[in-house]
Amino acid sequence: MKILIPTPLRQYAAKKDTVEVPAKTVGEALSGLTSQYSELRRHLYTDDGKLRAFVNLYLNDEDIRYLQKENTPVRDGDTLSIVPSIAGGCCCSR
Amino acid sequence: MAIVAENVQSATLSNEEVLRYSRHLIMPEVGMEGQFKLKAAKVLCIGAGGLGSPLAMYLAAAGVGTLGIVDFDVVDFTNLQRQIIHSTEDVGRKKLDSAEESIRGINPFVAVRKFETKLTSDNALSIFRDFDVIVDGTDNFPTRYLVNDACVLSGKPNVYGSIFRFEGQASVLATKEGPCYRCWYPEPPPPGLVPSCAEGGVLGILPGLVGVIQATETVKLILGKGEPLIGRVLLVDALGMKFRELRLRKNPDCPVCGAHPTITKLIDYQQFCGIRGEEAPVTTKVPEIQVEELKQRLDAGEDIFILDVREPHEYQICNLNGYLIPLGDLPKRVHELDSSREIVAHCRSGVRSAKAVDFLRQAGFRKVKNLAGGVLAWSDRVDPKMPKY
Numbered sequence: 001m002k003i004l005i006p007t008p009l010r011q012y013a014a015k016k017d018t019v020e021v022p023a024k025t026v027g028e029a030l031s032g033l034t035s036q037y038s039e040l041r042r043h044l045y046t047d048d049g050k051l052r053a054f055v056n057l058y059l060n061d062e063d064i065r066y067l068q069k070e071n072t073p074v075r076d077g078d079t080l081s082i083v084p085s086i087a088g089g090c091c092c093s094r
Numbered sequence: 095m096a097i098v099a100e101n102v103q104s105a106t107l108s109n110e111e112v113l114r115y116s117r118h119l120i121m122p123e124v125g126m127e128g129q130f131k132l133k134a135a136k137v138l139c140i141g142a143g144g145l146g147s148p149l150a151m152y153l154a155a156a157g158v159g160t161l162g163i164v165d166f167d168v169v170d171f172t173n174l175q176r177q178i179i180h181s182t183e184d185v186g187r188k189k190l191d192s193a194e195e196s197i198r199g200i201n202p203f204v205a206v207r208k209f210e211t212k213l214t215s216d217n218a219l220s221i222f223r224d225f226d227v228i229v230d231g232t233d234n235f236p237t238r239y240l241v242n243d244a245c246v247l248s249g250k251p252n253v254y255g256s257i258f259r260f261e262g263q264a265s266v267l268a269t270k271e272g273p274c275y276r277c278w279y280p281e282p283p284p285p286g287l288v289p290s291c292a293e294g295g296v297l298g299i300l301p302g303l304v305g306v307i308q309a310t311e312t313v314k315l316i317l318g319k320g321e322p323l324i325g326r327v328l329l330v331d332a333l334g335m336k337f338r339e340l341r342l343r344k345n346p347d348c349p350v351c352g353a354h355p356t357i358t359k360l361i362d363y364q365q366f367c368g369i370r371g372e373e374a375p376v377t378t379k380v381p382e383i384q385v386e387e388l389k390q391r392l393d394a395g396e397d398i399f400i401l402d403v404r405e406p407h408e409y410q411i412c413n414l415n416g417y418l419i420p421l422g423d424l425p426k427r428v429h430e431l432d433s434s435r436e437i438v439a440h441c442r443s444g445v446r447s448a449k450a451v452d453f454l455r456q457a458g459f460r461k462v463k464n465l466a467g468g469v470l471a472w473s474d475r476v477d478p479k480m481p482k483y
Contacts, residue, residue, distance in 0.1 A: 007261045011422050053281035061340050083329065083340065085279040086258040087235045088144075088296060 001029050001074050004081045012039040026059060027070030029080050044082070055084045105130035111203060115157050128317045129157060133203075135316045136160040138225040140213060140241060142193040143167070144301030145231030145255050145308065147179035152309040154197040154204045158316070161197060162207040162225055165189045176298035213237055215360035218244040227312050229253040231305065235282040236363035242268060242275035243360055246351045251315060255308040260297040262304035262330040265323045265342060266311050268351065272324040277345035282367045300332050380451040382466040383438055389476045401431065401439040403450045408442065412469060412480050421446045424453060433459045440465035442483070
């Protein structure tokens with residue numbers, strides 16, 4: 001499936017904005033992504049393996065927290081978007 | 095949904111105003127009734143910066159009767175690339191004064207209320223009280239959570255917009271039936287995990303795009319027309335010129351807007367954003383060298399290896415003739431460095447190079463130091479001819 005990498009995280013994914021991984025669930029897609037780009041791992045997961053609360057994942061346009069989270073099944077043509085919180089209004093912080 | 099402004103019934107428009115707003119009045123979606131609503135509306139713009147600039151200008155042009163602005167900052171030269179409410183002659187002036195002047199120039203019928211203060215838990219609720227809509231154009235997480243919570247507690251909608259480099263987000267949060275910011279992001283990122291401003295930068299036009307989206311949503315809320323971004327997030331990718339929409343659901347267990355809220359008053363937001371931090375900022379832990387000492391030792395002919403961890407396009411702006419390995423490439427290019435030599439790592443401001451030094455020390459390098467303050471400090475204190483950026 002296609003995973004869309006947001007700007008703040010592209011530096012940890014070899015500057016790519018999209019990564020393709022084979023997967024049947026959202027969890028598998030994320031494992032595939034973090035095994036390819038291990039630096040992404042700490043930005044997506046806490047030390048005890050939970051998805052970080054300031055990063056949301058959307059299967060197409062729906063938040064996976066309202067689907068089956070990492071067990072959400074994935075179909076051909078689905079897109080997983082990683083959407084971290086951003087705060088910039090002028091220029092990030094002073 | 096509509097925002098009911100208290101004094102719509104008594105609003106009138108002079109002949110001058112009718113002519114000014116004629117292009118609104120001849121549209122059924124606005125008409126005299128809509129323009130009365132705009133005139134009676136009171137909108138609070140938090141921040142007169144990147145997002146606040148286009149927002150305030152367009153709301154003024156549209157005839158919003160009262161614009162409150164919260165900003166305690168002064169116009170800086172680097173702001174001019176995107177904060178279009180301020181002009182070159184305003185550099186050094188309070189942003190509030192500069193913004194007020196621009197607004198009066200666009201539309202003298204707008205009443206401007208200035209709040210020269212940092213928004214805090216102590217003042218937010220009382221400042222919000224007199225306004226119908228709050229527009230969040232701030233630039234840091236603690237304030238975003240503060241604005242959100244204050245909006246929910248005051249029952250005012252939060253027209254939200256945020257940007258990073260060339261991406262943006264916009265939504266209308268904190269309405270009674272809709273989600274709030276905490277439904278979306280229950281926790282802020284720890285400080286160590288957010289790319290710093292030095293690495294960020296921002297495409298100047300981007301806050302223009304997102305700020306005007308916020309202005310549009312504000313006008314729609316006031317008029318009670320169209321479909322506001324309630325329960326939806328608009329993601330803007332300026333480089334691809336792609337606009338995507340995500341569904342945003344209200345969390346029934348949200349601590350501030352849910353059925354059984356646990357947050358019923360404003361909290362310490364600095365602490366809220368800080369205690370979540372699992373990593374202390376690296377800058378406090380690595381050995382440093384000051385620019386004066388480096389200059390002295392280089393002039394004395396000492397053999398010091400200067401490692402520049404910025405990006406190639408920054409090297410073009412100015413450099414110390416260092417060996418360029420961008421921070422992101424350091425792990426795979428570390429073999430190019432000789433750990434027996436004394437290495438001084440630098441970047442623009444000292445933040446990225448501190449991370450580089452930390453990384454190298456963990457990789458076993460013992461003679462590596464961070465150039466405190468980076469090329470900015472070099473320009474300030476050693477070579478004023480070096481451009482700052």
